[in-house]
Amino acid sequence: MNEKLKTYNSVFKETFGIDESKLIDLKYQDIIEWDSVGHMGLMASLEDAFKIEMEIDDIIDFSSYKKGMEILLKYNISFNE
Amino acid sequence: MNSDSQKLGLFYDIPEIKKCQQNRYPLLFVDKVFDVKPGISAKGIKCFSYNEWFFPAHFEDEPNVPGFIQIETLVQTFIMTFLTLEEHKGKKTNFLSINNVKFKRKIIPGEQLIIHANLDSFRRGIAKGSAAGFINEQLTCSAEFIVAIPDILNTFKPSI
Numbered sequence: 001m002n003e004k005l006k007t008y009n010s011v012f013k014e015t016f017g018i019d020e021s022k023l024i025d026l027k028y029q030d031i032i033e034w035d036s037v038g039h040m041g042l043m044a045s046l047e048d049a050f051k052i053e054m055e056i057d058d059i060i061d062f063s064s065y066k067k068g069m070e071i072l073l074k075y076n077i078s079f080n081e
Numbered sequence: 082m083n084s085d086s087q088k089l090g091l092f093y094d095i096p097e098i099k100k101c102q103q104n105r106y107p108l109l110f111v112d113k114v115f116d117v118k119p120g121i122s123a124k125g126i127k128c129f130s131y132n133e134w135f136f137p138a139h140f141e142d143e144p145n146v147p148g149f150i151q152i153e154t155l156v157q158t159f160i161m162t163f164l165t166l167e168e169h170k171g172k173k174t175n176f177l178s179i180n181n182v183k184f185k186r187k188i189i190p191g192e193q194l195i196i197h198a199n200l201d202s203f204r205r206g207i208a209k210g211s212a213a214g215f216i217n218e219q220l221t222c223s224a225e226f227i228v229a230i231p232d233i234l235n236t237f238k239p240s241i
Contacts (some may be wrong), residue, residue, distance in 0.1 A: 028239040029241065040205055040206070040237065042228075059237050059239075060239055061239065062239055080158060
């Protein structure tokens with residue numbers, strides 16, 4: 001697992017208190033913690049962790065763990081290095 | 082607005098406060114807000130008269146201001162730090178968290194609480210900051226707040 005993926009996963013785990021094994025299929029509102037407030041917390045933590053500032057359209061499109069990985073590619077954060 | 086309040090920043094009386102926030106009697110706990118620097122800080126005044134609805138019940142033999150009302154007084158000044166910005170005026174707010182709440186002494190009828198509130202950050206509808214209340218310049222209560230504007234949070238909800 002590369003460092004960026006470790007960081008990505010740890011942000012999800014810390015924000016939502018979720019086990020890593022449940023991340024891969026995780027979608028917005030699958031768990032009570034990922035509501036509109038949790039979403040803002042997740043976005044803020046990802047921005048801090050990767051030192052980026054996400055665009056509004058990307059925040060709205062960020063609807064799942066997998067979709068988030070696609071979106072972060074736009075910010076030169078690749079999980080396949 | 083008189084010249085003194087202009088020197089001290091923006092001043093809000095009750096009708097002006099009601100234009101900014103949606104708290105109303107019997108749950109509006111700030112009488113005046115002054116020295117407002119929108120997006121940065123605000124100061125508030127709350128005068129506690131024995132005519133307040135809660136004093137006869139809290140407590141009959143020893144009236145003092147309940148802790149939850151002190152917190153409301155602090156946060157209602159705090160939200161004026163961002164609800165005075167034109168784009169947020171009149172919006173509803175929700176608590177997300179309250180931390181480091183401290184009560185230093187009782188507040189009794191006849192006392193006037195002066196609140197100093199600071200906004201540390203405001204991003205995508207989430208405000209973080211703190212407020213402290215003073216009586217006769219003595220620290221009386223304080224807390225740190227995270228408060229949301231649900232209308233703004235909802236504009237960032239993922240589409241599913």
